[in-house]
Amino acid sequence: MLTDSPALLVDGLRKRYGDRDVVSGLSLRAARGELTAVLGPNGAGKTTTIECCEGLRRPDGGRVEVLGLDRTRPENAAELRHRVGVMLQEGGLPMAPHAGAVLRHVASLHDRPEAAGPLLERLGLTTVARTRVRHLSGGQRQRLALACAIVGEPELVFLDEPTAGLDPQARLAVWDLVRELRAAGTSMVLTTHLMSEVEELADHVVVVDRGASVAAGRPAELRGAPHVRIAPPPGTSAATLAADLAAALAQHAGLDTCAEAGGVVVRGTRMDAAVLAVVARALADTGHGAAEVALTRPTLEDAFLSLTGRELRADAA
Numbered sequence: 001m002l003t004d005s006p007a008l009l010v011d012g013l014r015k016r017y018g019d020r021d022v023v024s025g026l027s028l029r030a031a032r033g034e035l036t037a038v039l040g041p042n043g044a045g046k047t048t049t050i051e052c053c054e055g056l057r058r059p060d061g062g063r064v065e066v067l068g069l070d071r072t073r074p075e076n077a078a079e080l081r082h083r084v085g086v087m088l089q090e091g092g093l094p095m096a097p098h099a100g101a102v103l104r105h106v107a108s109l110h111d112r113p114e115a116a117g118p119l120l121e122r123l124g125l126t127t128v129a130r131t132r133v134r135h136l137s138g139g140q141r142q143r144l145a146l147a148c149a150i151v152g153e154p155e156l157v158f159l160d161e162p163t164a165g166l167d168p169q170a171r172l173a174v175w176d177l178v179r180e181l182r183a184a185g186t187s188m189v190l191t192t193h194l195m196s197e198v199e200e201l202a203d204h205v206v207v208v209d210r211g212a213s214v215a216a217g218r219p220a221e222l223r224g225a226p227h228v229r230i231a232p233p234p235g236t237s238a239a240t241l242a243a244d245l246a247a248a249l250a251q252h253a254g255l256d257t258c259a260e261a262g263g264v265v266v267r268g269t270r271m272d273a274a275v276l277a278v279v280a281r282a283l284a285d286t287g288h289g290a291a292e293v294a295l296t297r298p299t300l301e302d303a304f305l306s307l308t309g310r311e312l313r314a315d316a317a
């Protein structure tokens with residue numbers, strides 16, 4: 001096994017259901033000791049990809065290496081079962097046993113498991129330890145599935161929407177646990193629709209759309225730099241305003257003005273209140289005015305929407 005291999009390497013992954021390619025040449029890399037978030041619209045192919053990495057689905061093409069081992073080779077399955085933790089979107093828990101018994105059973109499958117009691121306590125499950133899984137609330141099942149994924153102290157954990165449907169207190173408890181795991185050096189791959197979760201937890205983000213990876217980087221890289229955004233006044237096109245403003249700003253080296261998404265955007269290496277004042281003066285010089293001028297700090301959600309579009313997908317799952 002190569003110790004300098006990434007926690008997860010996916011290269012040119014393909015998966016087809018019937019005559020539909022749902023994953024078409026997807027590549028991503030998750031470094032060891034980091035939390036990599038995989039984002040994408042409903043139906044983008046995230047769960048299918050992660051399930052191929054977990055060994056639950058067989059890829060139709062491409063390479064999947066988990067902790068340096070080829071995931072598609074049956075001889076690696078047993079070793080990876082011990083070294084990788086999986087929290088499935090649907091939980092995958094047996095319904096009849098008590099919650100505590102399920103966790104103790106999963107713990108018994110590992111060589112050096114974490115103690116089940118304290119883990120149940122951390123996830124607010126002590127009072128339901130003797131409740132059958134089928135009688136747990138959705139959020140309690142979700143937390144039990146997380147406990148089962150990490151009780152074996154795996155090197156890599158896959159978390160598929162781990163806080164979907166949890167109340168804010170439970171979400172914070174899960175986030176604290178995830179931070180502790182990362183501090184202890186655990187590699188994690190997380191899929192989520194919550195941008196706040198990504199902002200809080202992710203070291204690295206991969207954006208997936210229509211079965212392929214469309215962007216990857218640190219959250220700050222994906223968010224992009226602050227810029228001045230100007231909404232043209234009624235009756236003035238963004239293109240006209242951008243051209244006139246660019247001329248008015250010509251003597252200010254390092255500022256780049258363009259029309260973008262119905263507005264005008266000014267970018268530069270340093271974007272602060274002083275630059276905002278310069279842009280506002282130049283705007284006044286154009287004689288156009290503006291409906292709105294603001295120094296904007298793009299959010300991850302802005303970046304996500306600009307990468308994947310705003311329209312609801314007809315093929316959304």
Ligand SMILES: Nc1ncnc2c1ncn2[C@@H]1O[C@H](COP(=O)(O)OP(=O)(O)OP(=O)(O)O)[C@@H](O)[C@H]1O
Binds near residue numbers: 043045316
């Ligand atoms: N077993 C299956 N048979 C046929 N089609 C499937 C199957 N599993 C998933 N799909 C389809 O594959 C596409 C990708 O689904 P997938 O669950 O991977 O998306 P996702 O990005 O995880 O979506 P979400 O964010 O909604 O969980 C969807 O259009 C889905 O309907």
